[in-house]
Amino acid sequence: DTAVSQTPKYLVTQMGNDKSIKCEQNLGHDTMYWYKQDSKKFLKIMFSYNNKELIINETVPNRFSPKSPDKAHLNLHINSLELGDSAVYFCASSPPTGGVGKLFFGSGTQLSVL
Amino acid sequence: QQQVKQSPQSLIVQKGGISIINCAYENTAFDYFPWYQQFPGKGPALLIAIRPDVSEKKEGRFTISFNKSAKQFSLHIMDSQPGDSATYFCAASYSGSARQLTFGSGTQLTVLP
Numbered sequence: 001d002t003a004v005s006q007t008p009k010y011l012v013t014q015m016g017n018d019k020s021i022k023c024e025q026n027l028g029h030d031t032m033y034w035y036k037q038d039s040k041k042f043l044k045i046m047f048s049y050n051n052k053e054l055i056i057n058e059t060v061p062n063r064f065s066p067k068s069p070d071k072a073h074l075n076l077h078i079n080s081l082e083l084g085d086s087a088v089y090f091c092a093s094s095p096p097t098g099g100v101g102k103l104f105f106g107s108g109t110q111l112s113v114l
Numbered sequence: 115q116q117q118v119k120q121s122p123q124s125l126i127v128q129k130g131g132i133s134i135i136n137c138a139y140e141n142t143a144f145d146y147f148p149w150y151q152q153f154p155g156k157g158p159a160l161l162i163a164i165r166p167d168v169s170e171k172k173e174g175r176f177t178i179s180f181n182k183s184a185k186q187f188s189l190h191i192m193d194s195q196p197g198d199s200a201t202y203f204c205a206a207s208y209s210g211s212a213r214q215l216t217f218g219s220g221t222q223l224t225v226l227p
Binding site for chain 1: 148150152155156157158159160163201203214215217219220222
């Protein structure tokens, strides 16, 4: 009965590879997000989707491409991975009402690029 | 440009003590100020939140104090317990931001037994 689930939990890969992270939420929320947490724990928003439409696209290299097949899923595909992409990536969702700051996060995907 | 400044970066408190984490913001359009708690290996989780029409909000041992004129808000954890050891993030948002939260840089709290 996990609310926001993302897979895989850990991802270790070589530089230059392409990888994907999947996210699903069963909360009935209409907005989903990808956040990046660096080694200093700083949280930065990358993308936000509302009902499958992209509404926030921060300054992120175009090697990162989100895809939302439906409002319960938001996947993140990363091409040509670089050392600097190593971080923890969090998927999150928020309800349609009740405050813009109420985010529900997944447990994160720790990406290590070697 | 960091819109929400958080301090201290790390905090060590004895069990039973009071933990205080401070945040300051710049954008006066912010109208919602949540605090998130993150345990190792987990995602952040909403702990408590306040709107600027009140100066204090309390939930159990956790209290937010809000000073609108100073553009500052703080989290107080009373009777701190080892289980409170986590990273705490303040954040701010405003209605026109398309659901975008601005997070502080985080405070790693360690409560010693």
